[in-house]
Amino acid sequence: MSEWLLIVVLTLGAGLSMPLGALLARIEHLHPQWLEQELRHSIIAFGGGALLSAIALVLIPEGSAKLSITETAIYFALGGLAFMALDRLLDYLKSPASQLAAMLSDFIPEALALGAAFAEGGSAGILLAGLIALQNLPEGFNAFREMNAAKAFKPSVIILAFLAMAFLGPIAGLAGYFWLAAFPNAVGAIMVFAAGGILYLTFQDIAPQAKLEKHWGPPMGAVAGFLLGLIGQLLIH
Template sequence: MLVLTLVAGMAMPAGALLARVERIHPHWLETEFRHAVVAFGGGALLSAVALVLVPQGAARLQAGTAALCFAGGGLAFMALDMLLYRLKTQAGQLAAMLSDFIPESLALGAAFAFGSQGGALLLAGLMALQNLPEGFNAFRELNGDRGRRAGQAIRAFTLMALLGPVAALTGYFWLSAYPELVSGIMLFAAGGILYSVFQDIAPQAVLKRHWAPPMGAVLGFLLGIIGHMLTGHGA
């Protein structure tokens, strides 16, 4: 459990290191690659929502409670987005990255406690898939592309990765006694992720007169489907 959450978290600094590659030639390929990475992250996030967070979260809750948790997640992420805008900070992608990583790590720890090994493995894989492009995008957003600032950003991303095992332990030892609360957290995270996908990620993936980047979203979701089937959930 600790290894899975740590590996998923380390995808954030790995994405930042990838973002430091400043020159991909020709120029159109560099531009298309960046948009494809954004779209891939969006596809992976959607697969986490559709294949793990919503099905498992809704399984233990009444419809009204599930709807409130899901809508609450969207509203919370919207409020965070509005706050970041008013503060005029460039850390929106960074905040969104942490906002979905922590609840997912909590849910992963609880999944291990419930004995749902396949679901935990699938969630960990999807977390890694989404954290890589999120780390890439957050690094670009912070403009930490050179010198000392770049090193500070990567170190910060590495420290943030350590929050994953801490959250997983919390989910394993504490939240596992409250399965309905875990379900609520999963749906809350799903609502927030869905808001982020359409507010931040999908608009960034659009590139006029280029048709390859949207395939990044398809591939990101496809990997989620493959993982879903390989862990026995697609049977």
Template sequence: MEPLYSVILLTLGAGLAMPLGALIGNFERIKPEWLEKELMHAVTAFGGGALLSAIALVLVPEGVLHFSPVFAALLFLSGGAAFMLLDIWLSRSQTSISQLVAMLADFIPESLALGAAFALGNVNGGLLAALIAMQNLPEGFNAFRELKSTSHYRSITIIFWFALLALCGPISGVIALFWLAEWPAVVSGIMLFASGGILYAVFQDIAPQAVLEKHWAPPMGAVMGFALGLVGYMLVH
């Protein structure tokens, strides 16, 4: 398959995991209530594990290829700082679209990295797409639940917006495929920057939400998410 079609299909598929997660969140109801609560925390932790596997197995290893240790660390830290400032702004603005903005902050850099991976002939493109989808599914699930409980939007409206967000993936991927392929150092920089930001998001938003006192399934969800990413990485290599 031509790289262009591969990038479009993979980024779109990864992005559509967001409205799919929202759709599951809309219809999923489990009784008793304690089991539903534990499942939600486990799903959140699973997404965090998938994100960590993307950072550890794909983004950072590819990102450090063109930089010295000091410059790589600075790019990584700048990504974390940028996501922190975005988090502060969203917290102060108290807008109902903050969850959408937060998902885009993850999804766009990852889609850029995916498109660039295909442009550079990197076989990790398919693995990265799978990891993005694994992250987006629980993220869409939890973001839908939060938006539904804190805003007046109807379920179909929220799912529609999540579906529109999915289109940002192909757009970002195609931009990277055609315009960033000639600058592999820029691509590596984007990967490191995104890694720092995603790691900040994991420990600021995902890990605290996954904690549930006197329950042990949520932490195992994180382990399972990372393990799934590890299996995909080893199959690719």
């Protein structure tokens, strides 16, 4: 199988985890109490672990290797700030699609990075595809519940929309493979920027102990703490 076709298969497969998560949430009416109390929190926590592993195992190591320490710190902080701004905007607009925005905000940059990783060689692309699929499943689950609760769209319409969004993965992956691979600094910036944003989303939307309604400081504190450790690690090496 050629590399570009493998990218299409991997990114589309990872994207299909979004409607799969939505379908899983769709069966809530079969066991509402159990799903609400046990399965929902387990799936969300699993997604948080996958997101953190994407940051620690792929995005930061691969992205920082292409950037200076100063650039890494700046793009990481900018990612956290940008996702905080998006979070506040969605809250201000009272949008029922905050989880949807979060899902696409990390899926597209990671698909870009996956395509570029294949163009550069190495095994990071396959690992990243697996992590994207793992995190898209709980994010699709959570986004469906959020949008379905708002009663703005029929459940079938939401699932079909998630299915259509899965095809954004191959588009982004091929763009990274054929275009961004020639600009390694841009790939590194996208990876590190996405890492900062994903860390913010993890503590704002996934880690229940850190989240406070109408407060955006705690997740940014997590971004700042991770950034401090990151700078120290880069200085040591």
